[in-house]
Amino acid sequence: MxxxxxxxxxxGEVIVGAFKNAHGGATFxxxxxxxxQPYLDQYWLTIKISLITAGGGCVIGLFVAYAAIRAGTPRFxxxxxSTFSGVAANFAGIPLAFAFIATLGTIGIVTxxxxxxxxxxxxxxxFTIFGETGVEITYMYFQIPLMILVIAPAIDGLRAxxxxxxxxxxxxxxxxxxxxxxPVLLPSILGAFILLFGNSFSAYATAYGLAGNSxxxxxxxxxxxxxxxxxxxxxxxxxxxxxxxxxxxAMMLLYIPLQRRSARxxx
Amino acid sequence: MAYLELRELRRAFGPVVALDGxxxxxxxxxFLSLLGPSGCGKTTALRLVAGFDRPDSGSIVVxxxxxxxxxxxxxxxxxxxxxxxxFPNMTAEQNVEFGLRIRKNRRAARRKRVSExxxxxxxxxxxxxxPHQLSGGMQQRVALARAxxxxxxxxxxxxxxxxxxxxxxxxxxxxxxxxQTQLGITTLYVTHDQEEALSIxxxxxxxxxxxxxxxxxxxxxxxxxxxPFVAEFIGTMNRLEAVVVDGERGxxxxxxxxxxxxAAQGRTRGERVLVLVRPELLxxxxxxxxxxxxxxxxxxxxxxxxxxxPVTRLKVIAPDAELIADMSTARAAALxxxxxxxxxxxVAGTRLLSLSEEPASDGQDRGGR
Numbered sequence: 001m002x003x004x005x006x007x008x009x010x011x012g013e014v015i016v017g018a019f020k021n022a023h024g025g026a027t028f029x030x031x032x033x034x035x036x037q038p039y040l041d042q043y044w045l046t047i048k049i050s051l052i053t054a055g056g057g058c059v060i061g062l063f064v065a066y067a068a069i070r071a072g073t074p075r076f077x078x079x080x081x082s083t084f085s086g087v088a089a090n091f092a093g094i095p096l097a098f099a100f101i102a103t104l105g106t107i108g109i110v111t112x113x114x115x116x117x118x119x120x121x122x123x124x125x126x127f128t129i130f131g132e133t134g135v136e137i138t139y140m141y142f143q144i145p146l147m148i149l150v151i152a153p154a155i156d157g158l159r160a161x162x163x164x165x166x167x168x169x170x171x172x173x174x175x176x177x178x179x180x181x182x183p184v185l186l187p188s189i190l191g192a193f194i195l196l197f198g199n200s201f202s203a204y205a206t207a208y209g210l211a212g213n214s215x216x217x218x219x220x221x222x223x224x225x226x227x228x229x230x231x232x233x234x235x236x237x238x239x240x241x242x243x244x245x246x247x248x249x250a251m252m253l254l255y256i257p258l259q260r261r262s263a264r265x266x267x
Numbered sequence: 268m269a270y271l272e273l274r275e276l277r278r279a280f281g282p283v284v285a286l287d288g289x290x291x292x293x294x295x296x297x298f299l300s301l302l303g304p305s306g307c308g309k310t311t312a313l314r315l316v317a318g319f320d321r322p323d324s325g326s327i328v329v330x331x332x333x334x335x336x337x338x339x340x341x342x343x344x345x346x347x348x349x350x351x352x353x354f355p356n357m358t359a360e361q362n363v364e365f366g367l368r369i370r371k372n373r374r375a376a377r378r379k380r381v382s383e384x385x386x387x388x389x390x391x392x393x394x395x396x397x398p399h400q401l402s403g404g405m406q407q408r409v410a411l412a413r414a415x416x417x418x419x420x421x422x423x424x425x426x427x428x429x430x431x432x433x434x435x436x437x438x439x440x441x442x443x444x445x446x447q448t449q450l451g452i453t454t455l456y457v458t459h460d461q462e463e464a465l466s467i468x469x470x471x472x473x474x475x476x477x478x479x480x481x482x483x484x485x486x487x488x489x490x491x492x493x494x495p496f497v498a499e500f501i502g503t504m505n506r507l508e509a510v511v512v513d514g515e516r517g518x519x520x521x522x523x524x525x526x527x528x529x530a531a532q533g534r535t536r537g538e539r540v541l542v543l544v545r546p547e548l549l550x551x552x553x554x555x556x557x558x559x560x561x562x563x564x565x566x567x568x569x570x571x572x573x574x575x576x577p578v579t580r581l582k583v584i585a586p587d588a589e590l591i592a593d594m595s596t597a598r599a600a601a602l603x604x605x606x607x608x609x610x611x612x613x614v615a616g617t618r619l620l621s622l623s624e625e626p627a628s629d630g631q632d633r634g635g636r
Binding site: 159161162164165166167168169170171172175179180183184265266 | 340341343348349353368
């Protein structure tokens with residue numbers, strides 16, 4: 001009932017609305033519009049930022065989670081990390097954007113420190129928190145903790161005996177990861193990548209608060225068309241949202257065979 | 268010089284001493300079991316030999332070479348773990364092939380060896396299956412084949428049967444012994460199951476509190492336990508505390524009962540001893556109320572009967588001890604629970620241990636051979 005009310009009905013309305021004009025008649029105009037500029041560039045930018053932050057989040061999160069979970073790491077570090085990750089993975093939107101502006105903005109504390117004490121002004125070298133790189137850095141703040149939360153149980157599932165058995169059979173640490181560790185984790189890593197991609201792809205408030213007027217992501221444009229006073233065009237917004245469904249469906253089409261292949265030993 | 272030597276191995280984890288200077292030697296092709304209760308240090312010893320852990324002192328020598336500081340990947344030791352050690356993402360064939368692949372053996376040679384080994388462990392038909400598609404027993408056979416594939420200098424088995432059901436356990440232990448004998452591979456086996464250790468080993472080392480209590484053949488361990496701990500751990504043993512009253516005639520006093528046992532001859536009068544009698548050597552017969560108990564006998568009452576197939580185990584409560592006797596099931600039927608019985612302690616065949624030989628009290632090293 002919940003899924004019907006809050007997932008299927010709104011999704012159905014978006015799909016139907018994407019093919020309606022302002023008078024309620026059927027039209028393909030919006031669909032034609034979204035495959036032309038500037039929307040194609042906006043889709044590409046949104047996909048690029050999502051891929052980069054999902055990939056970066058996966059790699060960094062995997063290393064951090066492994067470092068915290070591996071034998072020999074004090075137990076309290078793991079507890080601290082998982083608690084922090086739980087909070088950080090859900091810390092997004094306007095507060096996160098402002099936190100990064102206060103840290104890495106033109107007069108942010110880190111920027112000021114670097115300029116005054118290290119003699120390096122990142123803004124003089126092309127960096128800006130209000131651009132694409134800034135959005136990516138900010139997204140990583142919740143992408144990495146999310147990866148840690150998602151991948152930790154899978155890392156826990158890596159049995160110490162596998163590592164010892166590999167070592168006993170002559171394998172180096174690299175060979176263990178190449179032949180056993182990564183293949184065993186791969187289904188979970190792929191699943192986590194898709195989750196992180198979707199998380200980033202649909203993020204709205206963080207990017208809006210940070211670079212609403214300079215980085216044109218599809219969710220921000222949808223927001224403009226839905227609530228804008230001048231540019232209001234809900235059906236175009238629905239068409240853009242429908243385009244996001246298509247991108248996510250395409251990602252799933254890529255993901256499913258990869259996941260199936262990587263997890264064939266589980267069947 | 269022995270093929271495998273553990274020289275004065277010591278390992279402590281904080282205040283807990285897991286291994287307290289054990290000394291073990293093993294000749295080429297021999298099968299030695301490290302036997303003991305949980306926490307006695309047997310798995311620690313095996314992990315030191317495999318190289319997964321480093322000793323605080325002492326050394327591990329194989330074929331004259333000191334391997335103590337050599338990494339596990341360069342020791343050429345094959346190890347079979349308790350369970351679930353197969354790589355789950357590889358088929359049985361790929362698991363067995365793994366060590367050969369790491370060694371960069373030629374593909375054709377690898378395939379041939381894998382096929383031979385899977386046949387050897389009786390799994391020629393299951394090579395394409397993944398571990399989760401194999402039973403526990405099959406998985407352990409694959410693990411054994413994988414360990415053997417690299418032609419290890421020493422085969423190490425860490426309670427490989429503990430996760431299996433009783434029937435498979437017996438089958439597989441016989442197969443392990445058959446394969447070990449066939450290949451002539453020097454083997455170190457860890458178990459807490461004394462029946463398992465006695466049935467497949469050339470030698471058994473009973474461990475307690477990080478030390479080797481006794482090392483010998485299974486027959487020696489059973490018939491001539493060197494310490495009360497070994498006597499208790501290997502099989503079931505009746506323990507009668509007694510005091511030597513006449514060392515010349517071999518007489519001891521257990522409570523108010525005087526017993527004559529050959530093993531007491533030559534002992535010092537007043538020495539506190541343990542008279543050890545195996546359950547199968549204790550003769551029971553129905554007691555006639557009021558009648559004299561006779562020589563070398565203890566009176567008691569049958570407390571429980573446990574049916575073990577051809578024999579039945581009777582627990583008898585006597586005034587100063589609890590006795591266990593094994594007798595044929597047919598004869599045991601005549602001695603129901605609650606019946607009064609007389610237990611005959613044999614003059615010959617009993618063991619006598621000085622109570623001062625308790626391992627906790629003397630601190631002497633009795634490991635090695």
